[in-house]
Amino acid sequence: MAMCAEMTDDRIFRNARIDSGGPLVDFCVAGGLFTRISPGLDNDSGCEEIDLGARVVLPAFVESHIHLDKAFLEEREPNLSGTLEDAISITLALKKSVTKQDVMERAERALRMCIRHGATWFRAQVEVDPIVGLKGVEVALSLKEKYAGLADFQLVVFPQEGIEQQPGTEELMREAMRMGGDLVGGIPYNDLDAERHLDIVFGMAEAFGCGLDFHLDFADDPRVRNIDSVAARTVAAGLQGRVAVGHLTSPGAMARDDAARIIEKILEAGISVLPLPATDLFLGGRGEEPPRFRSLAPVKELLGAGVNVAISSNNIRNAFTPSGRGDLLEIGLLLAHALHMSGAAERAVVPGLFTTNAAKALGVEEGYGLRSGCAADFVVLDSVNFDDVLIDQPEKRFVVKGGRIVVENVSETTWREME
Numbered sequence: 001m002a003m004c005a006e007m008t009d010d011r012i013f014r015n016a017r018i019d020s021g022g023p024l025v026d027f028c029v030a031g032g033l034f035t036r037i038s039p040g041l042d043n044d045s046g047c048e049e050i051d052l053g054a055r056v057v058l059p060a061f062v063e064s065h066i067h068l069d070k071a072f073l074e075e076r077e078p079n080l081s082g083t084l085e086d087a088i089s090i091t092l093a094l095k096k097s098v099t100k101q102d103v104m105e106r107a108e109r110a111l112r113m114c115i116r117h118g119a120t121w122f123r124a125q126v127e128v129d130p131i132v133g134l135k136g137v138e139v140a141l142s143l144k145e146k147y148a149g150l151a152d153f154q155l156v157v158f159p160q161e162g163i164e165q166q167p168g169t170e171e172l173m174r175e176a177m178r179m180g181g182d183l184v185g186g187i188p189y190n191d192l193d194a195e196r197h198l199d200i201v202f203g204m205a206e207a208f209g210c211g212l213d214f215h216l217d218f219a220d221d222p223r224v225r226n227i228d229s230v231a232a233r234t235v236a237a238g239l240q241g242r243v244a245v246g247h248l249t250s251p252g253a254m255a256r257d258d259a260a261r262i263i264e265k266i267l268e269a270g271i272s273v274l275p276l277p278a279t280d281l282f283l284g285g286r287g288e289e290p291p292r293f294r295s296l297a298p299v300k301e302l303l304g305a306g307v308n309v310a311i312s313s314n315n316i317r318n319a320f321t322p323s324g325r326g327d328l329l330e331i332g333l334l335l336a337h338a339l340h341m342s343g344a345a346e347r348a349v350v351p352g353l354f355t356t357n358a359a360k361a362l363g364v365e366e367g368y369g370l371r372s373g374c375a376a377d378f379v380v381l382d383s384v385n386f387d388d389v390l391i392d393q394p395e396k397r398f399v400v401k402g403g404r405i406v407v408e409n410v411s412e413t414t415w416r417e418m419e
C-alpha cells in the first residue's frame with residue numbers, strides 16, 4: 001500500500017469522485033503537491049484525514065481571460081444599447097476618473113468572488129494606456145503578492161484603447177512588461193490599423209521573449225478575419241503554443257468550408273481559442289434585422305479539429321457583460337445552452353474547458369491536474385453525481401489550494417412541508 005510522505009503538513013483527502021464510473025480515490029498531499037492519488041491509501045504516518053464523502057472533485061478552475069480592473073463598473077453606468085462600441089466608450093469615460101484605490105477595491109472584490117467559486121488560477125488582462133496609466137498594473141502586482149498561496153497569476157499587458165490611437169500606450173506597455181507583465185496583449189479591432197497593431201505587439205513579444213494574448217475578431221461579420229494574420233505571424237515567430245485569442249466570434253458566422261480553413265490555420269499555429277460566452281452573447285448578435293447570429297466561436301468545430309478551446313468569465317458586471325459572479329460552472333452551463341448541447345456525453349466536455357484546456361492555454365498544464373506531482377489545487381463540489389455537475393450547479397463545498405482548504409461553502413435547504 002502507498003503511504004504519505006513524512007512531511008509536517010501532510011494530509012489525506014479521502015473518498016473523492018474524480019470520474020463518472022471509476023472507484024472513489026484518496027489524495028495524499030505534501031508540500032502543496034499531490035504525492036499519491038489512488039483508492040484506499042494507507043495513513044501510516046498518522047497525518048490529518050479529511051473525508052470528502054464521495055463528492056465530485058474537479059481540478060482547480062482557471063479564469064483564463066479575466067478583467068479584474070474594470071469589474072463592477074455597471075453600478076456606475078450600464079450599457080443600455082448593448083453594443084461593443086458603447087461598451088468601449090462607456091468604460092473609457094469611466095476610466096478617466098478611477099483612482100488606484102478604486103481599481104484595487106473592485107478588482108479584489110471580483111477576485112474573491114472567483115476564488116469563492118473555485119478559480120485559483122488566473123490570466124488577468126490589465127489595461128495600460130495614457131488614461132489609466134500603470135494603476136492597473138500596480139494593483140494586479142499587489143494582488144498577486146497579497147494572494148500568493150491562494151491564487152496563481154499571469155498578467156497580460158492589454159492596450160484596450162488601441163496603441164496608435166492612444167499615443168503613449170506603447171511606451172507604457174513596455175514599462176508594464178518591465179514591471180512584471182507576463183504576456184503582451186493585443187486588440188487589433190480597436191486601433192487605427194490592424195496590421196500595424198500586430199507589428200507592434202509581435203515585436204514587443206519578441207523583445208520580451210514572451211507569448212501573446214489577443215482580443216480578436218469579435219464581430220458578427222464573417223469578413224472580419226485578423227486571425228489569418230495572427231496565425232501566420234505566430235508560426236513565423238515560432239510561438240506555437242504560446243498565443244491565445246479571446247472571442248473569435250466571426251468564424252462562427254462563416255460558411256462551413258471557410259471556417260474550416262481558418263480552423264486549420266489555428267491548429268497549425270497551436271493557438272488556443274477562448275470563447276467568452278457571457279460577453280459574446282450579450283454584445284454580439286445585435287443586427288438590425290433578423291435572422292440574428294448567435295454570436296459565439298464555432299466551439300464544436302474547433303474542438304473536433306483538435307484546437308485547444310477554453311472558456312472564461314472575461315468581465316464581471318460592466319458595460320461589456322452586465323452579469324457575472326466569477327462562477328465558471330455557471331459560464332459552462334451558459335455555453336452548453338448556447339451550443340445546443342444535450343445529454344450527459346455531450347456536456348461532459350464542458351468542465352474541461354475551464355480546467356485542463358484552460359491550463360493548457362496558460363501553458364501551465366505540466367504542473368496542473370489531479371495527478372501525482374501536480375499542485376494540489378482542486379474544487380470539491382457538493383454533489384456525488386459526476387455526470388450532472390453542469391446541470392446540477394452544485395455548491396463548491398471546498399476550494400483547495402496547495403493542499404489546504406482555503407474556502408468552505410455551505411448551502412442548506414430546509415423543507416417546511418404543508419400541514
Ligand SMILES: [Zn+2]
Pocket residue numbers: 065067125215246314315
Ligand atoms: Zn476580454
